[in-house]
Amino acid sequence: MTPIGISILQTLKYSDHFGFPLTLSEIHSRLVGARSSRPLLITAINQMLKSKTISQTGDYYHLPGHASLVARRLKRAKFCAPRLRLAQTLAIKLSHTPGILAIYLTGSLAMSNSSVNDDIDFMIIAHSHHLWTTRFLLTLYTTILGLRRTPNSPRSSGKLCLNLYLTPMSYALPNHKQSLYTAYELVQAIPLFDPHNTRASLFAANSWIRHYLPNFPPPKITPSTIYHLPSTINFFEKLAYRLQLLYMRPKLTREYVTQDSAFFHPHDPGTKVLRGLSLKGIPGCKPSRARRQAKGESSLEV
Structure with a gap:
């Protein structure tokens, strides 16, 4: 099989994990680890259809x-x-x-692929040095209105889950958060409110996405992207950060929290997804050095 064919198969295999067949345009923009023109992609897909490596139903492509x-x-x-x-x-x-x-709307709903039990996942971009005061106000507001997902919420609640906070200071995700799963989550996120075009700046700060999804067209930076931010950390922000960290500390497991970012995913979904797939050999997926050294084998970095 050609390198493009391998990438097509792995792209469909990844989306199949979520029960989500893809259109031609979706395969092209989300092609894992390989760059391809649309005509070359169509040629490869037709060959794979003939060999029954993949299947087509209407406008959608999927595994046989x-x-x-x-x-x-x-x-x-x-x-x-x-x-x-x-x-x-x-x-x-x-x-x-x-x-x-x-x-931003993230998760399964951003792909119109959520079930009745899924939450409405939001990613919040806050002003630099104002993340924790913003989070405090959001938590207070959504709790009063009964919108926020809590441990006691019924599974079919459709409640809000504010599970990721960033600021312009933390657009560039740390190395341990850079993975195929995260790349997909970012390209699929829908900006519901973005007057300053933060999406363009977010993608510009995370050029590693192109390593996993080289065909995906990054948004263009416009003059409105440039935003003059406060340069000082005020007293209330420091207090909000310390109090919330003190409250959360006994409950923290694998969450990643800094003054300018908060990843509230106690069970890393990226790790679970990639472990559930046999993705070795996908172009554009880096082996984890730490895991290789620990286990003496090659595996994906998640």
Whole structure:
């Protein structure tokens, strides 16, 4: 199989993990670890269809024997439509909270692929040096309105889950957060509120995404992207950070928290996804040196 063919297969295999068949345009923009023109991609796909390496149902491509996923994708898209409208409405309401630069929809709902049990996941971009005061206000606001997901919320709640906070100071994700899973999450995130075009700056700061998804077209930086931020950390921000850290410390497991970022994923979904797939040999997926040294074998960095 050609390198492009391998990348096509692995791209479909990755999306199959989420029960999500892809269109031609989606395969092209999300092609894992390989750059390809659209004509070359079409040629490779046609060859793979003839050899029955992959299958096609209508406008969607998937692994052989998984045609039922097409109906599921269409059904979920219909189910997600009102939730997408709700997410947009909630984002507009939350955007009035002091300190917010942007609000992104992430997770399965951003792909119109969520089930009844899934939350509405938001990524919050706050002003530099204002993350923890912003988070305090958001937590207070969403709790009072009964919007926030809590440990006691029913599974089918459709509640808000504010699980990722960044600022312009933390756009560049740390090395241990750079993976195929994270790259997909970022390119699939939908900006529901982004008046300063933070998306362009976010992608510019994370050029490693091109290592995993070289075909994905990065958003263009515009003059509105440049935003003059406060240069000092005020007393309330320091206090908010220390108090929230003190409150969270007994509960922290694998969460990653700094003064300018907060990743609230106690069970790293990227690790779980990549462990569930046999992805060795995918172009663009780096082996983890630490894991190789620890186990004496090659595996993916997640």
